[in-house]
Amino acid sequence: MPIDSISDSTLNGPALTEPPKGAAAPGSAINPYALAEVMSGKRIDWKQVDDKPALLEQILGTPYEELFDPKHGGPLYIGGARQTDGSMRAQRSTLLDIEVPKGANDVEHPPIAELGGLTSLKDIARTLRLDTLDNLAIHCIDWTRATKLKLTLELPRQVSDLRMARHYTPDIVRTVSFDPQLPQFGNSQDWTPPNGTWQDGGRFFDETAEFFDPVQGAVANCYYIAALSAIAWSQPYRIAQHTRATGAGQNQFFDRVTFYKPDNQGIDREIEVSETVPKTAGGNPIYCRSSENGEAWPAIYEKAFAKLKTGTTTDHPDITATGWGDCVWATAQLTGGNRAYYDTASRSADQLWNTLRSNCLSYRTIRPMTAWTYGSGDDAPDHVDYSTAHVVGSHCYTVLGWAYRNCKRYILLRNPWGNTEATVGALDATVSAYDVSWWRPITLKDTDGTFAMEIGTFKKYYAGFGVVN
Template sequence: MSTTSVRRKATHAASDEAAVTKATKATTEDGDAQATPQTGAPNPYALASLVGGRRINWGDVPDGPAVLEEIFDQPYTDLIGSADSPIFYGTTFEGGKPSRRRPEPAPVTEGNDNDVTDERDPDVSGAKTLADLVAALGTERLADIPVRGATLTRDGVLAELGRSGNGASPFARLFDERIIDILFPFEPGYHPPGFSWQDTGRFYNEATEFFDPVQGQVGDCYFISAMSSVAWAMPFTIADRTRATGTVQDAFTHQVSFFDGSWRSVEVSDRVLVASGGSTSYYAHSAEAGEIWPAVYEKAYAKWRFGTNDDFPKIPDLAWGDPVAACRSLTGGNSYYNWHSGMTDAQLLSLVKSHSAGGRTTTPIIAWTHGAGSDEAKRAALDAGIVASHAYSVLGWMRRYEWVPRWHLDLEIPRLIPKWTPPGPGPVIAGAAAAVDDLARLRIDLPDEFFRRYELRAVDYVIARNPWGSTPGTGSSTASGDYRAYDVSWWRDVQLGVNGVFAMEVSAFRRYFAGTGGAA
C-alpha cells in the first residue's frame, strides 16, 4: 500500500460511512424505513473494461457472459446473483442490508510496486487430503468452501470448488490501488486517475429516449433506471435548460432540478468523465453516439445529493440507493412501494395497468430485485438471468395468446403459435394474431390429440429494461418478437431482447423481482 493511501485512509472512512448512512435514510411518506429498497449493482461490462485497462467493444463480442467469466474468474450466475461477486467488491451484506466501504489494495512485494502478491491463486497441487486443501486455500473450516459442481465418477467424486469469503478477497488483485482510487474516491473534487472531465458531445441528438441511459461502472442502477422510466413515461420532463457563463460559444451551464419535499436546482457544465484517449464515458452515458444527457444528469444528481459546490462531484459515491426515491426526485410525484411477497399475480398486473395506457406506463415505474446472495436472487439469476440487488425500468405490459398444456402447466412447449399457412386460401397465423375463424381452420388440420392436451390462453407479460442497456431477462418465461405500445400519439414497436428490454410473464416477474414501485 502506498504512503498516500495510508494517509488518506481515515479521511475516507468517515466520508464513505456518511454516504452510506445518507443512502439508507430514505423512507416512504409514512416513515416506514422497512419499505425502502436499496439497489447498487454496477454494470459488469463497464467494470471489466476498467479492470482490463482498455475499452472493450462488447458489440463485437459474440458471448459477453463468457468473457466476463474469464475476466472475473467466476461463473456468470454467481457474478450477477452472489453476494461474493466482483461487481459488489467493497460491499458487505449484513442482515441483507448493503454496507459499502473502501477495501484494502492487494499487498505488493517490497521493492517492486508492480509485483502484486497473487492472493487469488493458492498452490493446491500438493494437497492429498481435504485437510491439506483447507490449509492451502487459507480457509479455517471445510464447511466454508463452496462447491460449484460435483459429479459422481467410478473412482469417487469429481468436484469443482469455489473460494470462500474468508481471508483476503479473491478479487483483490483485480482491483489494484489505481482502480480502488477510481471507485472509492477520497478528497472533494473527483479527478480519478486515467480519466478527465471533457465536453464530448451534445446534450441530446433530437430527444430523450428511454433506451438512451446506459449505466457504467458505478452502482447507481436505481438512478439510471429511473431516468429511463421517466424518459419513457413522461418524455417532456427531462429538458435542457441552459444559461451563458461567458461570451465564447461553449461557455454555458445546464440547470437541473431535483425534488425532495421541495425543488432545488444545481448547475453543471457539459464536461463529463472519459478515459484518456476516449470519448465515451465509463460512467453513465447514452446509447446514442455524441449524446451526453445521461452523463450530465448523473453528475447533476451527485452534485445535488452530496451538496457539492464544484463541477466535479464524487460520482462513485452514488452507489446504493432507492429507485423509487430517484423517480420522485426527477418528477416530484408521490412515491409508492409494493413488495411482491404480499401480492398476487393479478394484483401485480393490475398495479402496472393502473399506471399505463395503451400498454405503456404513463408515470415512471421501477422494479427492484432480491438482495445479492439470497436464495431468491440466486434462483432468479439461474432461471432468468435477473441481476441481484438491481433496479429495472418497467415500461408497461402486453398480452399474447399462446398454446399452453391443459393439465401439466410445468411442461415445456413452444410458447408462440408458429408461422403456419393452412392448405388452400387463408391468412398466415403468427403469434397472438390468431382470430376465432383462424382457430377453427386450425382445428381442421391439427390432430384432435393436440387440442386434448393444449389450449389457447391469454398470457400477460410485464415489460422491463435493464439499465445496463444489455443483458435482458431470459428463459422460458420471457417472450421474443416485438412489444407494441401507444407512445402519446403513435404506436411504437419495441424489439424485445435488444437494449436490455424484455417481456416476462407476470407470475415469473412476481417471483424473480422483490418489488415494484414508482412516483405518480
C-alpha cells in the same frame, strides 16, 4: 409526514409510502460491461462479441454464473455489503484493507486462480494463507471412480476476498465505489477518478430524451439510471436542457438540473454543472453514458445528481458517491411526485397486473415506474436462481408497460445496463406502445436490455415495483 400506507383499490392492495425492509428493499449493482471496460482500459464493442459471458469471465475474474447474486461476493457489488436484515447497503469496500502478498515471481506467490502446480493439500492451505483445510465445509463429493475422490470445498470469505483484491487494485476499487476514508478538504474539493480526466461529454441531445438513452456505467447507481429511463419514457418533456453560456465564444455552457424533495415537498436544489464528464485517457466514458454515441444528457444528469449527493460547490463531484439507493426515491427527486411502493410477496399476480395497468395507457406507463429484485435469490419466497434466469439480484429496472400475447400477461422491463435481458418467462416478439402521439414498436429480441416477463414469473423473481405520481 409520510404514513405507512395510502388507500388504494382493493384490486391492487394497499401501497406503501416507504420502501419494503430487509432483503426486499431496493438494492444496486455495477454494470459488468462498463466494469470490464474499466478493467481492460479500453472501449469494447459488445455487439461484436460472440461470447459475452466468456469475455466477462476472463476480464472480471469471476465465473459468469456467480456474477448476478450478491451471495457470491462478486465484483458487481463492490462498495456494498449485505446487512443483518438482508438488505444491501453502501459500505466501504473491504478490498481496500487487504494486504496482497508481493513476490518476485508466480512460483513464490502463485496467483490464487492458478493452483495447478501444487501437489498437496498442505501446499493449497499455504497458498490460500490458511492454517489447515480441516474445518472447510464440503460442498460436493464425487466418488464415482474407485481410485479418485473429487471434493468441492466451500472456501472462507477471506480467501475469496484475497483473490478479489489481487484482481481489483485500490485504483479500480476507488473508481467504482465511494471511499469515505480518502482525505476530505471540504465541499470545494475537486474529484477525479483514478486514471481518468474530465472531458467534453458531447451534444446534450442527439435527438431527444428516449427511454433507451441512459446506460449505466461502472458504479452501482442502477436505481438512478432506471429512474432516468422511466421518466424519459413516461414524461418525456421533463428531461430538458436548461443552459447558459459561460463565455463569449458560445462554445462552453452550464446546464441546470432541478431536484425536488419527494412527495410534493417542493424544490430541493437547482444544480448547475458544465458539460464535462469523467472519461479515460482514451476518451471512453467511465460512468453513465447514452446508447447513442456523442449524446451527453444522461451523463450530465448523473453529474448533477452527484453534486446534489455530495453537496460540493465544484464542477467535479465524486460520481462514486451516487452508488446505492432507492429507485422510487430517485424518481421522486427528479419529478417531485408522491411515492408508492408495491411489494410482490404480499400480493397476487392479479393484483400486480391490475396495479401495472392502472398506471399505463395504451400499453405504456404514464407515470414513472421502476422495479427491483431481492438482495439475493435465496431471499425470494420461491428461492430463485438469478443466474440461470439472467435476472440480476439487488438491481433496479425500468418498468415500461405491459403486453398480452397468447393468453399470457407480460410486464415490459428494461435493464439500465442496456444489456442482459431476462430469459425466464420471457416473450420473444415485437410489441407496440403508444408513445404520446404514435405507436412505437419495441423489438424484444434485440440486445438492448428491454424484455417482457410473465407477471407470475415477475412475482417470483422481483421484490417489488414503485410508482411516482
